[in-house]
Structure formats: structure tokens, C-alpha cells
Amino acid sequence: MKTIMRSAGVLWLLASAGVVQAEPVQAHRDEVLGVSLSHPSEVRVVTDEVLLEQEHGFTLVPPEREGRDAESADAMLMRVVWLHQESPETLEAAARRFTEAFPGADIQRREVKVAGRQALVLENAPGLVPTTYVYVAAEGKLFQVIYPRPTLDERAQGLLRTLRFEPARQSLRARDLPRAADTLFGPAPKPGAESFLRSRSALEAGRPEKPADVTSLAVAGCVDYPTSKYLQTPFTAAANGNGYSKAGPSYYGQGLHTGCNNTGSQNDYYALDMPLRTGDAVLNPSNGGTVVWAGWASGGWASLGRTVIIDQGNGYKSLAAHLNSINVASGQYVNADSVIGTAGGSGNGSNTYWGPHLHQGLYINAAVSGGGTYGGQSAQPTNVHYCRSGCANYYSFIGNQQSLSY
Structure with a gap:
């Protein structure tokens, strides 16, 4: 009442x-x-x-x-x-x-x-x-x-x-x-994900090195994701029906993502929000890593909804949030061709808490808890590969409202 x-x-x-x-x-x-x-x-x-x-x-x-x-x-x-x-x-x-x-x-x-x-x-x-x-x-x-x-x-x-x-x-x-565990694996991604074909030479990297010993405590400043580690746009040629998305509208340039190295928060200074349709395929953003979380976020991270966190090696982790479905399990090894889930708007135990989009964050030395991360530093994606004009092409950096292609 x-x-x-x-x-x-x-x-x-x-x-x-x-x-x-x-x-x-x-x-x-x-x-x-x-x-x-x-x-x-x-x-x-x-x-x-x-x-x-x-x-x-x-x-x-x-x-x-x-x-x-x-x-x-x-x-x-x-x-x-x-x-x-x-x-x-x-x-x-x-x-x-x-x-x-x-x-x-x-x-x-x-x-x-x-x-x-x-x-x-x-x-x-x-x-x-x-x-x-x-x-x-x-x-x-x-x-x-x-x-x-x-x-x-x-x-x-x-x-x-x-x-x-x-x-x-x-x-x-x-x-x-x-039950939350019964709502993770949804329908197959929208048609077209299989058309995301890439040059194997651009992806030739193998398994990441054994993660270095790191601490969850933050140090001064944000960091760049190293150019020596492969990064790609985490969506396919089927995204939005045309293979395009953009950085925003909620990119940190608008003041919506905050935190560079607070020990008690998820440091998302360089996090990206990419508008996608519900059901668009989401890829592992790096060449290879191990899933360390695949499920609904809870507690102080509950508004992230369904999340996948991947240890990309050498202390780096990636997080994909608000997913409509999850296609991987904790402990699973994934590579650059792995569809880790589909885009959505999940959060706080709801499938439509947000409008459909992908939140993608990169972190160094962050700890994992409750479906989110805390501590460490926000890592800026640099040299991000895309394949619309051949997979050797890349964005040197990504800015607010920038148009992105697969």
C-alpha cells in the first residue's frame, strides 16, 4: 500500500x-x-x-x-x-x-x-x-x-x-x-556475432603471463593499460545492427565516473559506457585471461547487475557490467574470440534497472568482492584495436562521445 x-x-x-x-x-x-x-x-x-x-x-x-x-x-x-x-x-x-x-x-x-x-x-x-x-x-x-x-x-x-x-x-x-544462479545463462547473442572474424596475426599472443604478486592498496595516480597487452573493442560486427557504438553518454568526461585510486571504492576514472542493444554479444576485451567472477553483483556493488570480471594477467583485471546474460563461469579461460555474455541493463536484482549498455572497466592491483572491484587503480585503455578497416587498426585513446567500431 x-x-x-x-x-x-x-x-x-x-x-x-x-x-x-x-x-x-x-x-x-x-x-x-x-x-x-x-x-x-x-x-x-x-x-x-x-x-x-x-x-x-x-x-x-x-x-x-x-x-x-x-x-x-x-x-x-x-x-x-x-x-x-x-x-x-x-x-x-x-x-x-x-x-x-x-x-x-x-x-x-x-x-x-x-x-x-x-x-x-x-x-x-x-x-x-x-x-x-x-x-x-x-x-x-x-x-x-x-x-x-x-x-x-x-x-x-x-x-x-x-x-x-x-x-x-x-x-x-x-x-x-x-534464483540468481538460474538467470545467468540467457538466450544466444543476437545473430551476427559469428561474423566477427579477425586476423589471427593480430591476436597472436597466447595465454597471459602468470599474474605478478600485487597488492590491493592503491598508490598515487591513474595508469595506462600497457600497449604491450592486447585490447580490443568488446563488441562485435553485430553491435547495434551496424558494428558501431560510442564512448558515452555516461563516460567520465561528463563527471559521472569518479575515483582513480581510492582504497575503498571501485576506481572507474577511465571506465567506459558503450550503448548496445539488449542481447548484443560482449567479448573479452583482451587476448586472454581467466574469469574470476561471473554472476550477480551484491551489497555495495549491487547496481552493477550481472558482471564478469576477468584476470588478464600481471595484476590487470577487466569488468563488464549490466549484462543481460553471462556465457562463462568462474575459473574458465577465455580468449579474444570468447563471447563472455550479452549486453543489457541489469542492476539491483532487476533486468531493466538501467537502459541497455555495457559498462567496461580496466584496473591494476584491484581486489574482487561481491561482483565488483575495490582498491588498485583505474587503467586507461590505450591502443584499442578495432576491425572495421582491418584488425591492425587501433584507437590510441578513447574520449567522451567518440564513435567506436568493432
């Missing part, structure tokens, strides 16, 4: 001509979680459409999300999930496991009251951006609130003050959601 109401207690305040006014708010209740809260009326609520392995919930999407990509801090306002594999008694243990998963991270722990219940807050934790996680036990469940800021600021506190827990009115089984 949703109702429109105005309440000074909601603390959504705007200053207009020097007069503080209450902003119209809307109530949302999730019958499976037994959770209700109030939010600004222009905020959209997206409920998970698949059952993720560890969590199920909903995401508040701020109005400024339109036209922005998941690596922006504006990808979501807040996410509320039921950790359905946990119980209220495991609150401390779950929080401890989370902290131990990020050795060296400067995670700050404190306690607060949420809906009259004692809650544990983990601030400045890794995510797409430095993220706050709130653990609270209520009504026989363990909940996690995910806020994409390093601390609970005034906006987050205003939302949390409206949060209420009640007995669930619907079972999770009644929602009849497909």
Missing part, C-alpha cells in the same frame, strides 16, 4: 526563498520484508526481480539517476535487504565476517538506534564508492541497509528515522522469484 502524506517528522526539508518547507513524501511497504519507510515522492522504488544468493530487498532510486551509470554515487539513494541466509542471532558474526573480508580497509564501527532497535553501523567500507552498511535484527530477520556514502549523513538519517519493521504479510516463496 502506498499513501501520500506530509510530515515535518519525516525531515525532508527544502529551503525556498528562505522558508523551510516539508517536501512531499511517499510511503513504501515491502510485504515480504515487513519493512516500511517514507521517501521523497520523486524517488522510485525498485524491488528485486531475482533472488540473490544472500539478499533480497528493494532499492530507492534518486531522480538524478536518469542518464547516470552505476559507478556514480547517485546510482542509488539507499538499498534495504533481508539477509535471508542469516538469522537475528548472527548479527555480530555477519558483521565480523564482512569486516574480515576487507583486510586493511579503514572500516569504522559504531552503534545506533534504528526503529527503536540497536543497530550496528560499519562506515567507510568498500563498495562502488566508500559505503555504509547498517545491520539490524527485527521480526526474526537480519536486515542490511546499504548507503553509498562513507558515513550516515543527514539524508541517510532522515530516511532511517522513517524505517519501521512489522511482521511480514507475504512469504518469500509466494513471491516466486527465480
Whole structure:
């Protein structure tokens, strides 16, 4: 049930001509979680459409999300999930496991009251951006609130003050959601992927060297992807029906991708967004590597949707996000001809959280967690090969709104 109401207690305040006014708010209740809260009326609520392995919930999407990509801090306002594999008694243990998963991270722990219940807050934790996680036990469940800021600021506190827990009115089984593991391997890529034929001499590289010992801690500055390592446009001659795409509209040149070497975030300074049709084939961007993640992203990375992360050797990793389907498995070796998945708009347990496009990032010394990366540095793609005029051609660098071909 949703109702429109105005309440000074909601603390959504705007200053207009020097007069503080209450902003119209809307109530949302999730019958499976037994959770209700109030939010600004222009905020959209997206409920998970698949059952993720560890969590199920909903995401508040701020109005400024339109036209922005998941690596922006504006990808979501807040996410509320039921950790359905946990119980209220495991609150401390779950929080401890989370902290131990990020050795060296400067995670700050404190306690607060949420809906009259004692809650544990983990601030400045890794995510797409430095993220706050709130653990609270209520009504026989363990909940996690995910806020994409390093601390609970005034906006987050205003939302949390409206949060209420009640007995669930619907079972999770009644929602009849497909399991995340059953939603990875979708239909075949759109016709034409097989026409992406290349000169073998351009791809002659073999397996990458054994990855060097690296650390997930960042050092100053961004880096260039080495010209000695093969890179290609990660789409085929069938892309968009003509073999073309472009860098944008959400390329960092617009200020939408941020972070060069923050130890607690996915550093996407040089990440690319490429408009593609749902179902267009996505290739491994390098000559060869090993898949280290293939599945739905979760937690502070949930807005990435279906992701594939590949260890390209020598400390370099690539990440493809928002996929409509995944065609590889963790541990699998892939080469330059491997279709690793198909483009889509997935995110936060939804197939259509974003418009269809491919988010492609490259990283050095980054750690992998939850379907995303953190730490290390953002790597700029240089000498990127394309095959429209022969596979020996390449882009020396890729800029915002630049037209790209296969």
C-alpha cells in the first residue's frame, strides 16, 4: 500500500526563498520484508526481480539517476535487504565476517538506534564508492541497509528515522522469484556475432603471463593499460545492427565516473559506457585471461547487475557490467574470440534497472568482492584495436562521445 502524506517528522526539508518547507513524501511497504519507510515522492522504488544468493530487498532510486551509470554515487539513494541466509542471532558474526573480508580497509564501527532497535553501523567500507552498511535484527530477520556514502549523513538519517519493521504479510516463496544462479545463462547473442572474424596475426599472443604478486592498496595516480597487452573493442560486427557504438553518454568526461585510486571504492576514472542493444554479444576485451567472477553483483556493488570480471594477467583485471546474460563461469579461460555474455541493463536484482549498455572497466592491483572491484587503480585503455578497416587498426585513446567500431 502506498499513501501520500506530509510530515515535518519525516525531515525532508527544502529551503525556498528562505522558508523551510516539508517536501512531499511517499510511503513504501515491502510485504515480504515487513519493512516500511517514507521517501521523497520523486524517488522510485525498485524491488528485486531475482533472488540473490544472500539478499533480497528493494532499492530507492534518486531522480538524478536518469542518464547516470552505476559507478556514480547517485546510482542509488539507499538499498534495504533481508539477509535471508542469516538469522537475528548472527548479527555480530555477519558483521565480523564482512569486516574480515576487507583486510586493511579503514572500516569504522559504531552503534545506533534504528526503529527503536540497536543497530550496528560499519562506515567507510568498500563498495562502488566508500559505503555504509547498517545491520539490524527485527521480526526474526537480519536486515542490511546499504548507503553509498562513507558515513550516515543527514539524508541517510532522515530516511532511517522513517524505517519501521512489522511482521511480514507475504512469504518469500509466494513471491516466486527465480534464483540468481538460474538467470545467468540467457538466450544466444543476437545473430551476427559469428561474423566477427579477425586476423589471427593480430591476436597472436597466447595465454597471459602468470599474474605478478600485487597488492590491493592503491598508490598515487591513474595508469595506462600497457600497449604491450592486447585490447580490443568488446563488441562485435553485430553491435547495434551496424558494428558501431560510442564512448558515452555516461563516460567520465561528463563527471559521472569518479575515483582513480581510492582504497575503498571501485576506481572507474577511465571506465567506459558503450550503448548496445539488449542481447548484443560482449567479448573479452583482451587476448586472454581467466574469469574470476561471473554472476550477480551484491551489497555495495549491487547496481552493477550481472558482471564478469576477468584476470588478464600481471595484476590487470577487466569488468563488464549490466549484462543481460553471462556465457562463462568462474575459473574458465577465455580468449579474444570468447563471447563472455550479452549486453543489457541489469542492476539491483532487476533486468531493466538501467537502459541497455555495457559498462567496461580496466584496473591494476584491484581486489574482487561481491561482483565488483575495490582498491588498485583505474587503467586507461590505450591502443584499442578495432576491425572495421582491418584488425591492425587501433584507437590510441578513447574520449567522451567518440564513435567506436568493432
